[in-house]
Amino acid sequence: MRIDLHTHSTASDGTDTPAELVHRAAAAGLDVVALTDHDTTRGHTEALAALPEGLTLVTGAELSCRLDGVGLHMLAYLFDPEEPELLRERELVRDDRVPRARAMVGKLQDLGVSVEWTQVARIAGDGSVGRPHIAEALVELGVVDSVSGAFTPDWLADGGRAYVEKHELDPFTAIRLVKAAGGVTVFAHPLAVKRGRTVPESVIAELAAHGLDGIEVDHMDHDEATRTRLRGLAGELGLLTTGSSDYHGSRKTCRLGEYTTDPEIYGEITRRATGAFPVPGTGGTRP
Secondary structure (H helix, E strand, C coil): CCEEEEECCCCCCCCCCHHHHHHHHHHCCCCEEEECCECCCCCHHHHHHHCCCCCEEEEEEEEEEEECCEEEEEEEECCCCCCHHHHHHHHHHHHHHHHHHHHHHHHHHHCCCCCCHHHHHHHHCCCCCCHHHHHHHHHHCCCCCCCHHHCCCCCCCCCCCCCCCCCCECHHHHHHHHHHCCCEEEECCCCCHHHCCCCCHHHHHHHHHCCCCEEEEECCCCCHHHHHHHHHHHHHHCCEEEECCCECHHHCCCCCCCCCCCHHHHHHHHHHCCCCCCEECCCCCCC
């Protein structure tokens, strides 16, 4: 089995619609794919309706969290999307996205960049607007060469000149809420230092003590030494280890199935979940 547990669609900051994503996942030879858009489950219905035969969908989300000034992302799998407290927190994050993005556009304009809100809104389309959309606007304007090139202290990185904070969950609260909704939690790319500051390993140990299920080890932003280090830490803390592409369509260079999760780990994730269950495809509609 080939299992990719971290992908994004146009429901957040990917470039494939949910329907396109599941068909491309099947074409890439995946058996299981998780749709984990940022702070939203809005793409699940479309993905399920289009799910090809032979591909199983794991429903999820990537929750925006912050601890002691450091941003971190929590992958939440197979939770009840209607659980009231978790739904309320996701809505708070979602509702803060437009004011935050507008404020970042204003900061960029103050820095002399000729970006306009209409340009960012066009790029975001129906998705949950965020920094990747603003970064793409900077690419269009020739300010930076790539989306990743916008995530620097000069521009959109945490604490950067055009950065604006947003409403984010405390990760311990996120774990509690996902657990209460019957879900499973995996800390996404925990040592991706190229993205900015990361939390120390002692925090990962604290999260494990508070119910964290696993850590994402095999990821494009972890080199081999980091993966080895994380596997050792996971063994010490009794955490599951996953591998995923973090696919965003054409917005990033990673490919569907570039990194995958061991079937035994996937089986354990599904065994722990009570809020929702993986859905096998039955030959859904094509996009």
